[in-house]
Each structure stands twice: as C-alpha cells, then as structure tokens.
Amino acid sequence: MQDVLSQDTGTHAGTTPLISVVIPTYRRPELLLRRGLGSALAQRYPNLEVLVVMDGPDAETAAALAAIDDPRLRPLTLPHNQGPSAARNHGVQHARGEWIAFLDDDDVWRPDKLTRQMGLAQRSAHPLPVVLSGYIGRTPYGDRLYPPRPKAADESLGDYMFVRRPGRPPGSAVFGILVLAPRALALRVPWPTHLRNNEDWDWLLRLEATPGVGFEQLAPEDASTLAIYYQGEDRPTGSGVSTWRPMLAWAQEHRRAGHLSDRAYAGFLLAQVVPRAVRAGDPAGLPVLGRALLATRPGPHELASFVRQWAVPAPLRRRLRRWLNTRRPPIRLGDVLEDGGTEDSGGAPDPLMAVTPSSRPPPADHQPTVRVTFLIESMTVRAGMERVTATVAGGLSALGLDVRILTLRGQTSAFDLPEAVTLTSLGLPEGTLRMRGQTVPLARAVRRELQRQRPDVLITVDTFLAGFVFPAVLDLPMLRVAWEHFNFRSDLNMRSRRLARVVAAHLGHRVVTLTRQDRDWWRAAFPLARATVTAIANPLAVDRPPVNPYSLQSRVVLGMGRLDRQKGFDLLLRAWAEVEASYPDWRLQLYGQGPEEQALRELAAGLGLRRWELCAPTPDVAAVYRAAGLYALSSRHEGLPLVLMESQAYGVPAVAFDCPTGPAELLSAGGGALVPEQDVTAFTSALRSLMSQPDLRQEWSDRAYAGAERYRLEPILGQWLRLLAAGRGGRVGAENQNR
Structure with missing residues (x-):
C-alpha cells in the first residue's frame, strides 16, 4: 500500500491489523445470534472485535449478549431508535480497529471472509482500498451466486451495478455486508441517516467519489460463497417501505452529483423505480418516469423494457412470477455457514467450515439442499x-x-x-x-x-x-x-x-x-x-505447503500414474537410458500399477537400467513429492494431469511432453520444460539441462510453487457452485460469455 493508507490506517503488509465488525440490530436476538453474530464470531481472522449496536433500548437482546462469554464482543446501545445507518455510524465512532466491516443481523459470512479480504487489502496499491466480496443471494425461490463477473478497472460502481447491455454479462448489486474498508474512510464518509432505502448504495457511491478510494474485488469464483444475503423473507426489516417517488429523487440527486452516469441512471429506473410504480398502480408514474428515461437517450432494449413493464398488468406479472418460481423446487447451495459440516468431518476437505455443529437441529427457515x-x-x-x-x-x-x-x-x-x-x-x-x-x-x-x-x-x-x-x-x-x-x-x-x-x-x-x-x-x-x-x-487434491518445500539436494526423477500406454512410461525409460550413466547420483522412481507393469520391467532390463525403481502406489504422496528433484510427465495424451499439478504444489520443476491439452496450461506460469510430443531426444535434452543446473531448478521450482496457487480447492468449488446454481436453463456465468 501507499504511504497515504499507512498514515490513515497504520496498516502494513504482513501484519494482522484489528478489524472491527459492526452489526446493527433491534429486537430480534434469535436471528442475530443464529446468523449475523454467530458468523462474525466464527471468523478465522485472528485480530477481531465485534460491535453489536442496538438501535434503541432492547432488553431481550442485551440479555442474550450478556450471556455470551467472548472478549471480542462489545455491545452498544443507542438512546432511542434512529435506524440502521445511525447504528452503523455509532459503531464506527466507537470502534478500535483500523479496518471496518459491516454485517446485518440477518445475514451470514463464511468463516474465511475477512481473512481473504484483508489479504487483498494489504496487496492493494490504492491509498484507500475498499475490498468487495461476492455472495449467495438467497430468496424463498432458491439461491443465486453473485457477481456474475468482476468489475472492470475502468467501470464506475454505478455502471457495474445498474447498466445492462445486450450480449454482455451483467454486473452485480453491492451491499454493505460485502465491504471491508479503512475506519478512517468510514469516519470521513458516514452512512446516510436521512435515508431508509438505498442506504448501502448511497454510501458506496459517495465512497467512490472520495479521493484516494479504489475498489478491490475478490475473484467471483473464489468469493461467491463468502456471504449469504437473505432477501424476500416474511418479517420486518430495519429499512422502511420503498416507494417509487423517493427512489426517483435519490437517483436524480446522484445523477446531478455525477455519481450515476446516464446509463446507470436509466438502469436504476428500469430495475428499481419503474417496477414499484407499476405495482403501486400510480397513473402519474408513466409520464413522470417516461420523461426521466427519455432524458437519458435510452437504447432500444431500454425502451422495450420500459414499455413491457407498463404493458403487462401488475397482478398478472405477480401471478406469472409466482408460477415461474414454483415450477421447480428451490435450488439450495447448502447452509454454507449454518449447517454445513464440522471440524471432525472425517478428514474431508473443509474450505467452508460451518459455524455450528452438524448435530444441531436445522433452524426453522432451513430448506432442503441440492x-x-x-x-x-x-x-x-x-x-x-x-x-x-x-x-x-x-x-x-x-x-x-x-x-x-x-x-x-x-x-x-x-x-x-x-x-x-x-x-x-x-x-x-x-x-x-x-x-x-x-x-x-x-x-x-x-x-x-x-x-x-x-x-x-x-x-x-x-x-x-x-x-x-x-x-x-x-x-x-x-x-x-x-x-x-x-x-x-x-x-x-x-x-x-x-x-x-x-x-x-x-x-x-x-x-x-x-x-x-x-x-x-x-x-x-x-x-x-x-x-x-x-x-x-x-x-489440487493435496495440501499445498505454506512455503515451498523443494530441496536442491534431491536427486530423484519422479513419474507417477497408471501403468498403461497413455502414460508413456516406456518413453520415459528410453530417455532415462540416455542420461543414467552421466548422472550417477540421480535415480528414477516410478509409482503406479496397471497392465503394462511386466512390459516396463522387461524394457528396463533390455535397456540395462540400474538406478530405477517401480513402486506400488502410496497414500503418502506428499512424502514422495517432497523427495523429488524433478518430475517427468511422459504422457501421450492428457486431460489436465493431476500429478503434474500436485508436483507443482511441492515446487518440483518438471519436464513434460507438450500434449494437446494439460501440460501447457499447467506450466503457463513457468516451472517446467515443454518438449514436442513423444520426442524422446528432446525429453532427454531437457532432463540433462535441469539435472546439471541447480540454479535453473530453483528458479523453476519457485515458479511451479507459485503457479499451483491457481488450483486451490475453494475457487474451483466456487465454479462448480456457479454451474449448479445456473440450473438447467441458466447461463453458467462470465466464463462462457467472455472467453
């Protein structure tokens, strides 16, 4: 980060600065404890305080908080009910942390949300970074993952949230529960206490207009399950009832201030204001909003959307929407943070550790998962x-x-x-x-x-x-x-x-x-x-060590896989026959089983190989990778070779045949030599080059280890979730639209 941020927040990369989580609440302690507060206290980030700000006297919530024995919890109470924005500002004023994260009492965070966001904040070049996460949008009709695509560097926040263009994946709404920001910035730009709707967007648009602020965003495939944002539940909320006239006035104000472009203003009208006017049956809405839209010089798709909304009667639209939403059971991506597993889940990969034990009965709003x-x-x-x-x-x-x-x-x-x-x-x-x-x-x-x-x-x-x-x-x-x-x-x-x-x-x-x-x-x-x-x-199916474990002292050339023709171990044995005599301190180790085992042993005997071993598969693959000096991928064809990916996670430099798919993708960040398919002479030459140059092995080891970061389990599970959430008829997401 630049010096401006250090002056404002006292934060330096490599530290764990204090984060203050601010949760406004009012007279719903059961929801607070089960969702917001429970997930805040379950954060794995080590330096944390949680400020629960009661928006007015609230004896039941105060008693529930007093029963929680956690030094990180700090209850605060406003003298009278003033609204959630005032409660958030009160929390910021009393916070001790250098960073602020906001959470509503009825929403949920994944346990690693703040850790992920702080890591990105500390890498940011912006003086005042505002870090956004993705989320699961949960309604009674199912779950959707957001955002469909990341925000472009030159795209304003208003355009990202509200502009819809044909043929381009949409952006995503952004809310306060997704934000990690410096406390100094939250003090400088407080939440709007005069609003009971659009508070999140008002605050975020004013943040964007503040000098030095830059938005950072975790990659969608890595961040789409970091929070659950609940919508459409049948219960009171902290915000007021939204009507179209105040929302129009709000949008006009931000358009005049330059916070909303014409296209963002038009998109907001079509997505937020027009539907409310149509539902209200207000005849004044058509001419007023028609003039407002025409002032932006709308495109054909915007005009068509406007006409379509007014042409279909509101009761018919509601019935049609209910019918479409009930045509199939809700798609539930699991209670990611409420009921999703425990620390003793049989040694399973646990990227999304649950807050509560799985033995706990499901909550009243629990819905079947996928x-x-x-x-x-x-x-x-x-x-x-x-x-x-x-x-x-x-x-x-x-x-x-x-x-x-x-x-x-x-x-x-x-x-x-x-x-x-x-x-x-x-x-x-x-x-x-x-x-x-x-x-x-x-x-x-x-x-x-x-x-x-x-x-x-x-x-x-x-x-x-x-x-x-x-x-x-x-x-x-x-x-x-x-x-x-x-x-x-x-x-x-x-x-x-x-x-x-x-x-x-x-x-x-x-x-x-x-x-x-x-x-x-x-x-x-x-x-x-x-x-x-x-x-x-x-x-990756193995745990990537926290630091590169590669040792230049290792003298093992490793091959691993099923012993069949596809894996090309016969080609590797022929290459090894050319280098074995020249490097007496190196040996070849193959791990696997399969139909060609006897044929490979006979080939090795015919070639006169002395320093090679054919070992049975082992469950302790980590120890095998740690002992390797080089990895040799001799396959005739591959999909995406898992063994090469795993060897990279342990920093093992590689030599690989350039199959039509697989090795080139894995070695695109460096970390290995690609040689023409089934060219044993070229493979032999690459082995000689690496075996004789320790400095090159170390350089490629570091590249291999860094490149394996791309294949962590969490972002790839995020891609699978996006595919499942798209359902039978939906689009998978930006991956298919942009590339």
Whole structure:
C-alpha cells in the first residue's frame, strides 16, 4: 500500500491489523445470534472485535449478549431508535480497529471472509482500498451466486451495478455486508441517516467519489460463497417501505452529483423505480418516469423494457412470477455457514467450515439442499480421476450439499471420503464397459438407483458414461452434467467414446472440460449442441505447503500414474537410458500399477537400467513429492494431469511432453520444460539441462510453487457452485460469455 493508507490506517503488509465488525440490530436476538453474530464470531481472522449496536433500548437482546462469554464482543446501545445507518455510524465512532466491516443481523459470512479480504487489502496499491466480496443471494425461490463477473478497472460502481447491455454479462448489486474498508474512510464518509432505502448504495457511491478510494474485488469464483444475503423473507426489516417517488429523487440527486452516469441512471429506473410504480398502480408514474428515461437517450432494449413493464398488468406479472418460481423446487447451495459440516468431518476437505455443529437441529427457515450424485465406474483404483472425484465430492459436501457417489462396481473407495458422502455400488462384475450388449442392462440399473436417490444433479465422471445413461434418464427431473476427463481429440480408438460425446452434447445440460482448449474443441464440434460447455480445472487434491518445500539436494526423477500406454512410461525409460550413466547420483522412481507393469520391467532390463525403481502406489504422496528433484510427465495424451499439478504444489520443476491439452496450461506460469510430443531426444535434452543446473531448478521450482496457487480447492468449488446454481436453463456465468 501507499504511504497515504499507512498514515490513515497504520496498516502494513504482513501484519494482522484489528478489524472491527459492526452489526446493527433491534429486537430480534434469535436471528442475530443464529446468523449475523454467530458468523462474525466464527471468523478465522485472528485480530477481531465485534460491535453489536442496538438501535434503541432492547432488553431481550442485551440479555442474550450478556450471556455470551467472548472478549471480542462489545455491545452498544443507542438512546432511542434512529435506524440502521445511525447504528452503523455509532459503531464506527466507537470502534478500535483500523479496518471496518459491516454485517446485518440477518445475514451470514463464511468463516474465511475477512481473512481473504484483508489479504487483498494489504496487496492493494490504492491509498484507500475498499475490498468487495461476492455472495449467495438467497430468496424463498432458491439461491443465486453473485457477481456474475468482476468489475472492470475502468467501470464506475454505478455502471457495474445498474447498466445492462445486450450480449454482455451483467454486473452485480453491492451491499454493505460485502465491504471491508479503512475506519478512517468510514469516519470521513458516514452512512446516510436521512435515508431508509438505498442506504448501502448511497454510501458506496459517495465512497467512490472520495479521493484516494479504489475498489478491490475478490475473484467471483473464489468469493461467491463468502456471504449469504437473505432477501424476500416474511418479517420486518430495519429499512422502511420503498416507494417509487423517493427512489426517483435519490437517483436524480446522484445523477446531478455525477455519481450515476446516464446509463446507470436509466438502469436504476428500469430495475428499481419503474417496477414499484407499476405495482403501486400510480397513473402519474408513466409520464413522470417516461420523461426521466427519455432524458437519458435510452437504447432500444431500454425502451422495450420500459414499455413491457407498463404493458403487462401488475397482478398478472405477480401471478406469472409466482408460477415461474414454483415450477421447480428451490435450488439450495447448502447452509454454507449454518449447517454445513464440522471440524471432525472425517478428514474431508473443509474450505467452508460451518459455524455450528452438524448435530444441531436445522433452524426453522432451513430448506432442503441440492442433492448431487456422481456416477463413476469404480472408486477402488488409486488414480487421478478417482482422486479428483473424491476431492470435489468431499468439497461440495463440506459446503452443505447432499453428495452421493454411485459406482458401477466396487463397494469401497481408495481415497478417504467424508462421512456425509455416501457411496453406493450397483455391484456389476469386473470387465471392460462396451456399449454393444451392455447399454440396456446398465442403463436400467442406473435408472432404478437414480429413481431411488432422486438427485437434483447427475454428474457422470467421464463423458463415456453419459452415452449409456443420459438417454435412459431424460424424463427424470435432474440437471445432467458430463465431466470430461480426457480431451475431445483423444478417443482411445473407441467409436463408442465418440458416440458418447455426441450423446453428452445433445442430451445433457452441461459438459465440463478440464481446459479451455478442450472446451473450444467441444464447442467447434457441436455448434448446435443443447449442452453448455464450460471449463473447470481439477483442484489440487493435496495440501499445498505454506512455503515451498523443494530441496536442491534431491536427486530423484519422479513419474507417477497408471501403468498403461497413455502414460508413456516406456518413453520415459528410453530417455532415462540416455542420461543414467552421466548422472550417477540421480535415480528414477516410478509409482503406479496397471497392465503394462511386466512390459516396463522387461524394457528396463533390455535397456540395462540400474538406478530405477517401480513402486506400488502410496497414500503418502506428499512424502514422495517432497523427495523429488524433478518430475517427468511422459504422457501421450492428457486431460489436465493431476500429478503434474500436485508436483507443482511441492515446487518440483518438471519436464513434460507438450500434449494437446494439460501440460501447457499447467506450466503457463513457468516451472517446467515443454518438449514436442513423444520426442524422446528432446525429453532427454531437457532432463540433462535441469539435472546439471541447480540454479535453473530453483528458479523453476519457485515458479511451479507459485503457479499451483491457481488450483486451490475453494475457487474451483466456487465454479462448480456457479454451474449448479445456473440450473438447467441458466447461463453458467462470465466464463462462457467472455472467453
């Protein structure tokens, strides 16, 4: 940060400055304790105080707060009811922290929200950074994830919130509960006590106009579950009833002040003011708002929106909206912070730790969560596809989703699953799946089990299974997702795999690829497909160490994976034969099992290899990566190689064949050498270069370790949540619109 911020806030990167959380409340202690205060006190940020400001005398809330034994809690009381803005300002005035975060008593934060925001604030170049998070918008009709896209650097806040342009993903409304800001700024720009509506937007627009202020925003895929913002609940709120005339006056004032552009002003009229005038049945609204809109020189889509709202009678619009909202059950992304898991959840990935124990009975407003079933051939093999399935399933379960894994064969999992994830097997005999002769009995068995489980979402792990299953479940009300784990140009010489991809594209709702390159191949091959194709990378299935553990003293070249032709270990053995004699202190270690084990041993014997080992798969992969000096990826083709991703997390520099998809994406930040496909001579040369240059190994190790940050579990789970929240008919989000 620049010196201005240091002078204003006393904050320096690398410290943990005090954050003051301000929660206004009035006469609803049960809601305060269950939502706002509970999630504030559950924050993992280590230096925190929570100021609960009672907006007037409130004996019941005061008694409830007095019973909480937590030194971070500071109750305050206003002498009489003045509104939530006055309560927030009172909290800011009495805060001791250098930073302020606002939270309403009926909303919820994820436990790592403030940690994430403070990390971004301390990296900001703005003198007065205002850090925004994303959120889940929760209504009685379901959940939606916001924002659909990040705010552009040159985009005003008003344009981001209110402007809607055809062909461009919309921005998002921003609220006070999403903000982390310097206390000095909150003192300089207080909340508007004269307003009972639009207080959040008024305050934020005035913040933006303050010299030195710059908005920072956590990436949507990483931040869309950091808060739950409740809307449309049948209970009193702290704000007043909104009518169209005061809202019009407010917008006109901010337009005159330059806080709202003409397009933002028009967007606000169409989204906020016109609907209220129509609902009120006020005949004066049409000419008044018509003139206001025409003053902005509206575009055709804005005029059409205005006419459409006035042309359809308000009662009919309400009935139509209720009908559309009740056509399917609510999409619930889990009670992310209220009921979503516990610290002892069976060793599951826990990116979104729950505030309350899962043994606690669900609250009165609890609604069923999304039921997700992963369909996979087997979970008994220690391989990449099975490992990433366990990781994503466990992560979604930790978010509060009801997750199940359905296997065709095998009653167990080679990887740990949290207790909440149930594994069911159809008990089919071992053998190779073939469409001819097996499609009908397999489809029948899967259909029967899915009718029993009744999932909201079916994810076939590998698009090959979609060819068997999707035609048999077309009438079942579920989102059908095909998860591609190879790439479109790799069909393993199987005509049935090519056919299965046609089925997935035209009978599925979503196809998930591992890379953008593969996504583009799918789109080019199926331009008229029903399914939306989106790219979601595999997440890291190992814990990335807090510091790079790589050691230049290591002399192990590592390879890991299933022992089959795809992984190309025969090519790696031939390359090793060229370098083994020149580097007597190095050795080659391969970990895996599979059909080519005997052939590889015979090849190594024929090549006269002495310093190499073929080891059985181990659950302690962390120790294997820590002992590696180089990683060798010799695959003939890949989707997104998980082993290369994991080796980067441990800072291991790599040599890899440049497969059509996978290695280039993972090594785009550096950290390894890409050589032409199946070019053993080039692979040998790259090994020699790294083995003989420790300085280069260290440089590439640092790049590899930094690059692995992109594949943390939390942002990738966020992408999966956005896909699930889009439902069968919605867009997945900006990923598919912008790239």
